[in-house]
Amino acid sequence: MKKKFKVGIIGNGGRSTTYARDFALFDEIQVVAIADPCTENSDRMLQVSHLDTSALRRYSDWRELHEKETDLDGVVISTPNYLHHEPAVAFIRRNIPIALEKPLTTSMGDSEYILDAVREHNARLIVGFVLRSTPFYRTIYDLISGGRIGRLVTVQADELASYGVSSILSRGLWRRFSRTSGGTMMEKSSHDMDILNWMTNARPVSVNSYGGRLVFRPNPMLPERCADCKLKDSCNYYSNPRFDPKAGDAILHKFLREGSGECIYNVDKDVFDNQGVSVLYSNGAVANFMLSLNCSGERSGRNFHAVGVRGRIWGNFSDPEIRLYDNLANRVEVIKLPKISSPHKGVDSHPYELLKMMKDASYRPEQDAYAGYLSNALCIAADLSAGEARQIHFRYDANGYVTFA
Ligand SMILES: NC(=O)c1ccc[n+]([C@@H]2O[C@H](COP(=O)([O-])OP(=O)(O)OC[C@H]3O[C@@H](n4cnc5c(N)ncnc54)[C@H](O)[C@@H]3O)[C@@H](O)[C@H]2O)c1
Known part of the structure; x- marks a missing residue:
């Protein structure tokens, strides 16, 4: 049997559904944890995506997910823009591949905080530049x-x-x-x-x-x-x-x-x-x-x-x-x-990119943190x-x- 990569989704609003719907179709991915303070949004994401919820753990905040989920292979971060940098750096420090939604963050200081961490840890991270x-x-x-x-x-x-x-x-x-x-x-x-x-x-x-x-x-x-x-x-x-x-x-x-x-x-x-x-x-x-x-x-x-x-x-x-x-x-x-x-005319490449990063530790997508930094x-x-x-x-x-x- 193929290895199942264990993935967490942080921020279960509109954008997360694209990832969740694709993950529901991937044999090699099991979404094991989700986090959102809004249970209504998490419920809707699960409903729209038809994810397998049999082994799913739910959290009300990304910090709780980060603390308790010690065996993840990858994460999606699709929180509002001003809440990108903290979860991103926390998972970069654990060497977990990340699909981080655009924009990188909302300020130069927070963008540099991510870029520093990416460079220090040679992180696997794709920014959501789906175009x-x-x-x-x-x-x-x-x-x-x-x-x-x-x-x-x-x-x-x-x-x-x-x-x-x-x-x-x-x-x-x-x-x-x-x-x-x-x-x-x-x-x-x-x-x-x-x-x-x-x-x-x-x-x-x-x-x-x-x-x-x-x-x-x-x-x-x-x-x-x-x-x-x-x-x-x-x-x-x-x-x-x-x-x-x-x-x-x-x-x-x-x-x-x-x-x-x-x-x-x-x-x-x-x-x-x-x-x-x-x-x-x-x-x-x-x-x-x-x-x-x-x-x-x-x-x-x-x-x-x-x-x-x-x-x-x-x-x-x-x-x-x-x-x-x-x-x-x-x-x-x-x-x-x-x-x-x-x-969404091509956006669906990002769930695949996360899979590629999880499978191959040397793979780095072109929509990287520096591209996010320059765009910001x-x-x-x-x-x-x-x-x-x-x-x-x-x-x-x-x-x-x-x-x-
Ligand atoms: N790449 C694209 O084409 C694309 C399209 C849409 C949105 N986005 C990006 O995706 C991100 C999310 O956008 P959206 O439309 O899904 O917004 P949204 O408001 O629908 O969803 C954001 C979710 O994050 C949750 N959240 C807030 N604080 C949290 C916390 N501490 N821990 C966990 N979850 C928390 C909110 O409750 C909400 O459910 C944004 O950065 C946005 O710019 C990208």
């Missing part, structure tokens, strides 16, 4: 790194988030406060900052950003709660917002126990609903990124356009194909993307730039740690 595994970004990356458009010059990328995602970001329990989420840029677009770093294959050297809240502003004409509102039929955010089935995040909504009944305009929050970020890279490439909530329909979601000295590549994340223009040939090539069935640095620098209306310069020490100037 890298999607056919869309993987194909673009392969074309760029294969030289099809020559040296990369500029990138224009955006994330025009749907009503469902906008609702989660602007009225989710911990997402709507920068103290707990790190801000909208970090919560939503740590993915995109990682993609820019990966595609440019260089380090960010300076950042300019503007942003704020223009859509979900307090409105004295509206009540505090949807139940008291007359705009039931004309508000996209009435109670539970409409979901773009392609967004693949409807499941997350089931985990928003509170908040969905509060008016998205009047609910207390401090996060942005729009932000533009401009990044200069160490190799001279320039990337522009735009995040805007409250978007739907054609060309919403994620768009990406890379310009090189020999041509261009562009596409929308929901399209089945991307396009490549060759300057010399003066011709557009349509490149069909491989089909995948995952509702970009998000934090962007918010600093927007907040202080100035350009932020990155200074790297010999070990790759960043200070801002």
Whole structure:
């Protein structure tokens, strides 16, 4: 019989269900422990995933799981962003492979705390940058790194988030406060900052950003709660917002126990609903990124356009194909993307990555702690730039740690 790897899942909210559903299908994995202070969420995760619960131990906090589960082979950490660093470092110190959700943490100090531990223990850790595994970004990356458009010059990328995602970001329990989420840029677009770093294959050297809240502003004409509102039929955010089935995040909504009944305009929050970020890279490439909530329909979601000295590549994340223009040939090539069935367009590679790390002690995924660190640095620098209306310069020490100037 194949060895069963014993896995714990810390934080049993919306994101954990993706892992749990896959683990339920893996012969080689047995989820032996879960931890969450919210029993309702743990129950829902178990129900949605059909995990085998015969030998499952449940805890109300990650610390208890960490103390009592002394024989784990791997853990998933999918707690809110501000609660990533403590469990991550605790398990790194025990040399247990970790699938840690993005973003790495919410501050430079906490990110360095993880990075120090990863380096000291040569840890096996993957950060939840699932976009890298999607056919869309993987194909673009392969074309760029294969030289099809020559040296990369500029990138224009955006994330025009749907009503469902906008609702989660602007009225989710911990997402709507920068103290707990790190801000909208970090919560939503740590993915995109990682993609820019990966595609440019260089380090960010300076950042300019503007942003704020223009859509979900307090409105004295509206009540505090949807139940008291007359705009039931004309508000996209009435109670539970409409979901773009392609967004693949409807499941997350089931985990928003509170908040969905509060008016998205009047609910207390401090996060942005729009932000533009401009990044200069160490190799001279320039990337522009735009995040805007409250978007739907054609060309919403994620768009990406890379310009090189020999041509261009562009596409929308929901399209089945991307396009490549060759300057010399003066011709557009349509490149069909491989089909995948995952509702989250490729995210499901992360449970496999955890399995690979458990099986092979020498395996290290490319979405590592340093990728998480650089993505975080970009998000934090962007918010600093927007907040202080100035350009932020990155200074790297010999070990790759960043200070801002
Ligand atoms: N990679 C992706 O595509 C992706 C998608 C969604 C979310 N995420 C990330 O996953 C993480 C979780 O997001 P979510 O949508 O599941 O949020 P969520 O709020 O639905 O779930 C978080 C869970 O953590 C639990 N928790 C809080 N304190 C805890 C503690 N001390 N010990 C154990 N559990 C605790 C909460 O009770 C909650 O059930 C976030 O970091 C988020 O950014 C990543």
